[in-house]
Amino acid sequence: MDNKPTSAPDSSAVRVALWRAMHVQVDSLPHILEDEIGLQLANPDSDWRQRQDMHPQGTSGYRASIVGRARVIEDLVIEKMNQGINQYVILGAGLDTFAQRRPDLASKLQIFEIDQPETQDWKRRRLTELGFGIPDNLHLVPVNFEAGDSWPEKLIASGFDVKKPALIASTGVSPYLSKEANLMTLRQIAKFAPGSILAMTFILTLELIDAEERALHQMVYERARAAGTPFISFFAPSEIMELAREAGFKTANHISRDDIIQRYFTGRSDGLKPSSGEEFLVATT
Numbered sequence: 001m002d003n004k005p006t007s008a009p010d011s012s013a014v015r016v017a018l019w020r021a022m023h024v025q026v027d028s029l030p031h032i033l034e035d036e037i038g039l040q041l042a043n044p045d046s047d048w049r050q051r052q053d054m055h056p057q058g059t060s061g062y063r064a065s066i067v068g069r070a071r072v073i074e075d076l077v078i079e080k081m082n083q084g085i086n087q088y089v090i091l092g093a094g095l096d097t098f099a100q101r102r103p104d105l106a107s108k109l110q111i112f113e114i115d116q117p118e119t120q121d122w123k124r125r126r127l128t129e130l131g132f133g134i135p136d137n138l139h140l141v142p143v144n145f146e147a148g149d150s151w152p153e154k155l156i157a158s159g160f161d162v163k164k165p166a167l168i169a170s171t172g173v174s175p176y177l178s179k180e181a182n183l184m185t186l187r188q189i190a191k192f193a194p195g196s197i198l199a200m201t202f203i204l205t206l207e208l209i210d211a212e213e214r215a216l217h218q219m220v221y222e223r224a225r226a227a228g229t230p231f232i233s234f235f236a237p238s239e240i241m242e243l244a245r246e247a248g249f250k251t252a253n254h255i256s257r258d259d260i261i262q263r264y265f266t267g268r269s270d271g272l273k274p275s276s277g278e279e280f281l282v283a284t285t
Helices: 011-026 037-042 060-082 117-129 151-157 179-190 211-226 237-247 257-264
Strands: 087-091 110-115 138-142 167-170 197-203 251-255 278-284
Touching (some): 011 060, 060 197, 060 257, 060 278, 110 117, 110 151, 179 237, 237 278
Parallel strands (some): 087 110, 110 138, 167 197
Antiparallel strands (some): 197 278, 251 278
């Protein structure tokens, strides 16, 4: 790999970026999401598509889940922009490329990407190297969670207006947090200005996952544990919605995998559809 920075995002963030690029490169039209910029950021070895976790058929369900959830968020951004919200917060941003892919939308927003300091330093460097730069409305907010940094305080210090509502997106984060930490995060967001909306993915408890996919999920969980990034929290939809209400949200709703399939994956010639397991909480303050 040429000129790879010494610090880089974690392997799961890179995998998400590569799967999004794989969707464009191997799946049939229409594409759920067009994103090969994350691939440019990641700058993997030339044989990256030969990786075991990039197998076109073997990982198609996970790939579909990744682009499906990204599309849910993107459509929600557009909907809320049309309702007057112009602050967009991305928790655990990783290699998110919304600001680069959709400048037509991003130019009308204040975008706050929250992640670990080393990841933010790496991303800032890569965006500069690729010629995208960091526009004034894109705020890379470094938060050292292990040192106990308060991400709401860091957000405010980066120019976030607490008096105005915001859209907060959190995808692929909740499984790595304890239920207590998830509740704390929900309580923090529930204090945002009235009219704010949170879209957060969560992983279903194993018995709610399709029976034919459970063994594969268990294997993924074992690999995550072996890699030092274990999945900690799993929820039933009713449980995560109750947790949001306990945290202080006015409304809490559930977007299921079936909802996502119906929105984006019906009638596809390639039969692509998300694997079972990951679904959405959508809650408003």
